[in-house]
Amino acid sequence: MAAPWAVLVPVVAIVAMTALILGSGDRAPERDGCLPDMPRPVRQPTARVVMPLPEGTYSVSSGFGPREGEFHQGVDLAAAQGTAILAATDGEVTAAGPADGFGNWIIVDTDFDGQRLSTVYGHIFDDDVNVSVGDQVSAGQRIAAVGSAGISSGPHLHFEVVPGGRLQGGDRIDPMAWLERAGAPTSTTHTTLAAERRDGPVSSRARLRWAAAAGFDTGCEPVAVAAPGPELRPGVVPPEYEPWIRRAAGTCPEITAPLLGGLLRQESGFNRFAVSPAGAAGPAQFMPGTWASNGIDGDGDGRIEVTSIPDAVMSAARHSCDLIEIAKSGVADGRLRGDLIELWLSMYNCGPGGTFDAGGVCQNAETQHYVKAVPEWAAGYALTGDTTSTSYRRHYRSGHHSSPRSYRAAPCSARRARRLAPHGENGTPAQQLGKEGS
Structure with missing residues (x-):
C-alpha cells in the first residue's frame, strides 16, 4: 500500500497550481525589460479663473x-x-x-x-x-x-x-x-x-513723462547721442555674429553696432558657450533670472536659447535699451549723475539697484573698469573710429585711453574671475573665464 504522503503530494500540487492560475487572472503580464510603472505628475485643468487682486482694490x-x-x-x-x-x-x-x-x-x-x-x-x-x-x-x-x-x-x-x-x-x-x-x-x-x-x-519712455509731470527737467543734453551712429568695420567681429550685431543696432538710438560688439567682446569674448562661476551664460552672459525675463527669439525659430547667437545678440540689445530708459529716467529725476553710456553699462554689469544706490556708476573696481572697456572696444570696431556719445568723442580725442588693439584688462575683483588675453583680428580671446552677472 502506498504511503499516505505519496497520494497527498499530487493533490497539493494541483490545488496550488489552480490557486496560482485563478489568482493571476486580474494581473497584467509583466513586460520584459520594463521598469515598474511609476506615478507621473499631471497638471490638472484649472477649475476656475479669478482676478489676481480682490474686487474694488x-x-x-x-x-x-x-x-x-x-x-x-x-x-x-x-x-x-x-x-x-x-x-x-x-x-x-x-x-x-x-x-x-x-x-x-x-x-x-x-x-x-x-x-x-x-x-x-x-x-x-x-x-x-x-x-x-x-x-x-x-x-x-x-x-x-x-x-x-x-x-x-x-x-x-x-x-x-x-x-x-x-x-x-x-x-x-x-x-x-x-x-x-x-x-x-x-x-x-x-x-x-x-x-x-x-x-x-x-x-x-513713460517714466520720462512722469518726471515731466512732476516738474523735473527731462533734458538729456549731457548724454547726447550722435546721429547717425558709427558703422561696424567689416571683419572685426566673428562672421557668425556680424549680421546679428548689424541687425540689432538701432533697436534704440543709443545702441550702435560697434558698441554692441564691444559689449559682447567684453562679456564673453564672442564665446557662445561661456559660463561664469556664478552661472551667467552665453555670448551676452545673461543670468538665468535675467534671461527668463528678457530673452527673446531673435531668429524666429521658435526657441529662446541663451547660447543662440541671434537670440543672445537681439536680447542684449533689447535689454540694453531697457536699461538706457531706466538710466534716462534716473538722470531726469536727479537720482543718477554721469554719462548715459556709462550708466547703462553699469546697470548691465552690477544691476540697476546697485547703480541707483551709488547715484551713478557702481564704485567697485570691476564695474569701473567695465564701463571704460566696452567703449574702448567700440572705438576700435567703429568704421569711423568714433564712439556713440558726445562725451566719449571728447574723451577719445583727448587721448586718455589706448587703442583696444593694445588693451589688456586690469585685474578684476574677487567676485568675478575674468582674464582677457590677446586676440586675433576677429576679436576672439585666447581665454575667457566668465562673469558674475549681467
Whole structure:
C-alpha cells in the first residue's frame, strides 16, 4: 500500500497550481525589460479663473499693447501696498523668487484648453512671496502681496498670461481680454497717465513723462547721442555674429553696432558657450533670472536659447535699451549723475539697484573698469573710429585711453574671475573665464 504522503503530494500540487492560475487572472503580464510603472505628475485643468487682486482694490494703470513706441507685455494693476495677490488659476508654482526688473515674481502653471498656460505676478517684495516652487495652489488663494520691488514707480501688480508657458518661451497675450473670456469679473477703473506704472522687463519712455509731470527737467543734453551712429568695420567681429550685431543696432538710438560688439567682446569674448562661476551664460552672459525675463527669439525659430547667437545678440540689445530708459529716467529725476553710456553699462554689469544706490556708476573696481572697456572696444570696431556719445568723442580725442588693439584688462575683483588675453583680428580671446552677472 502506498504511503499516505505519496497520494497527498499530487493533490497539493494541483490545488496550488489552480490557486496560482485563478489568482493571476486580474494581473497584467509583466513586460520584459520594463521598469515598474511609476506615478507621473499631471497638471490638472484649472477649475476656475479669478482676478489676481480682490474686487474694488485696484485700477488698471497700464494696459497690454503699444506704449510709447514699444509694447507692454502685461497689464499693470495699481493697488495699495500689501493688497493680497491671488492665484488667478489652479496650478503649480514653477517660479517664486528674484527676477530681473521685477524684484520678485511668481509663476503659476496650469492646463487651460488642453495646453500649458502660465500666469505671472511681478514686483513682489522679498518678505511677501508666500509660496514656493512645487506648491499646488487654487484659484483665489493668496500667494503674495502687492509691492513695488524692482523697477517700479509705485505699488502695483504686473500681471501676465502666457499660453505655452512663460519659462518655455510662450507668447504673452492680453491678460484682461483673457480674464474676461475665462469668466473672471474684470470691472475696474482706468487711471490717467500720471498713475501709469513702469514694469521691469519691458522698456518704456513713460517714466520720462512722469518726471515731466512732476516738474523735473527731462533734458538729456549731457548724454547726447550722435546721429547717425558709427558703422561696424567689416571683419572685426566673428562672421557668425556680424549680421546679428548689424541687425540689432538701432533697436534704440543709443545702441550702435560697434558698441554692441564691444559689449559682447567684453562679456564673453564672442564665446557662445561661456559660463561664469556664478552661472551667467552665453555670448551676452545673461543670468538665468535675467534671461527668463528678457530673452527673446531673435531668429524666429521658435526657441529662446541663451547660447543662440541671434537670440543672445537681439536680447542684449533689447535689454540694453531697457536699461538706457531706466538710466534716462534716473538722470531726469536727479537720482543718477554721469554719462548715459556709462550708466547703462553699469546697470548691465552690477544691476540697476546697485547703480541707483551709488547715484551713478557702481564704485567697485570691476564695474569701473567695465564701463571704460566696452567703449574702448567700440572705438576700435567703429568704421569711423568714433564712439556713440558726445562725451566719449571728447574723451577719445583727448587721448586718455589706448587703442583696444593694445588693451589688456586690469585685474578684476574677487567676485568675478575674468582674464582677457590677446586676440586675433576677429576679436576672439585666447581665454575667457566668465562673469558674475549681467
